[in-house]
Amino acid sequence: MSLKxxxxxxxxxxxxxxxxxxxxxxxxxxxxxxxxxxxxxxxGAQIGIVVGGGNFWRGRDSRKMDRNRADHMGMMATVIxxxxxxxxxxxxxxxxxxxxxxxxxQIAEPYIISKAIRHLEKKRIxxxxxxxxxxxxxxxxxxSLRAAEIxxxxxxxxxxxxxxxxxxxxxxxxxxxxxxxxxxxxxSKNLKVMxxxxxxxxxxxxxxxxxxxxxxxxxxxxxxxxxSIGTVVK
Numbered sequence: 001m002s003l004k005x006x007x008x009x010x011x012x013x014x015x016x017x018x019x020x021x022x023x024x025x026x027x028x029x030x031x032x033x034x035x036x037x038x039x040x041x042x043x044g045a046q047i048g049i050v051v052g053g054g055n056f057w058r059g060r061d062s063r064k065m066d067r068n069r070a071d072h073m074g075m076m077a078t079v080i081x082x083x084x085x086x087x088x089x090x091x092x093x094x095x096x097x098x099x100x101x102x103x104x105x106q107i108a109e110p111y112i113i114s115k116a117i118r119h120l121e122k123k124r125i126x127x128x129x130x131x132x133x134x135x136x137x138x139x140x141x142x143x144s145l146r147a148a149e150i151x152x153x154x155x156x157x158x159x160x161x162x163x164x165x166x167x168x169x170x171x172x173x174x175x176x177x178x179x180x181x182x183x184x185x186x187x188s189k190n191l192k193v194m195x196x197x198x199x200x201x202x203x204x205x206x207x208x209x210x211x212x213x214x215x216x217x218x219x220x221x222x223x224x225x226x227x228s229i230g231t232v233v234k
Contacts, residue, residue: 004226007046007120009147010037011140011157014052014081016214023055025084034088036220037125041094045224046120048150049127050143051085053077071135075102078139082129083107095124101133101142113149120150140194144201155207156223157194158214163231164193180232183209193233208234 012033019026040047056077079100086096097119098108108129109115119126131142140157147155166189167175183203186193193199193211202209212219212230222229 001222001225001227003040003043003045003224005153005224006044007150007152008048008224009143009150009152009155010047010049010220011143011155012049012051012085012214013159014055014077015160016158017051017081017085018055025055025081027084027088030085030088031092032217033214033220034085034092034094036217037089038092038094039221040224041123041125044123046123047125048116048120048146048152049082049085049125050131050139050146051078051081051127051129052139053081056080068135071137075130075133078131079104079108079129082127086125086127089125095122096127097124098127098129100129102130116146117150126150138195138198140198141201144194144198144205144207147207148201148205152207155202155209156220157209157211158220159211160213160215161211162213162215162229164191164211164233166191168192178231179228180234183233186233199233202233208232 017025017030019029053074057074082098086098089096099111100108101111103110116126128146131139143155163177165175165177169175183199187196187199210223210230210232212223219229
């Protein structure tokens with residue numbers, strides 16, 4: 001197979017990094033993901049990564065907390081995941097840079113779009129931490145924003161499900177999976193793929209989205225090659 005996409009934004013949920021532990025980072029799981037990412041990089045792919053923080057903290061579940069503070073705690077969780085992922089990728093021989101939208105010079109570069117693009121051109125993985133740097137925005141919105149900024153051809157959203165369904169497949173065994181749909185359909189049907197801000201940003205900037213399962217880590221490579229896995233939203 002040969003790569004269909006050469007610059008992508010890979011969105012990985014924090015929960016995916018925890019494997020079967022459901023909390024924290026399972027480095028065996030991350031190593032498996034890293035090997036697939038390395039396969040893509042070795043074939044010339046330029047990859048930016050946005051990782052969530054739900055394996056450590058889910059601010060929206062903290063109803064009694066101030067939303068601003070809860071969201072800032074979530075941003076710190078994404079930094080933990082970014083550093084853990086970077087460590088594994090570096091051990092595999094991949095050059096990596098972590099950039100954060102909240103400055104923390106001792107552990108990461110500040111997010112600068114021109115530097116991020118230069119890193120990608122040098123075949124370095126760039127991991128974007130801290131979401132957008134502002135509360136009230138999800139890491140999906142951060143992925144949509146960074147994808148538009150770096151000129152990504154597509155967002156690869158790796159999740160625990162194998163695509164987009166008309167209903168929750170966990171509670172509805174007869175739920176129908178879409179092979180493809182538009183962002184307008186996704187928004188009008190209130191499909192819980194990503195929040196409306198993220199979906200609107202993708203639509204308005206013509207950035208397509210592929211939703212697929214990370215339970216088979218090699219799906220990242222298959223997605224890069226344009227294989228028919230998951231659901232395409234455009």
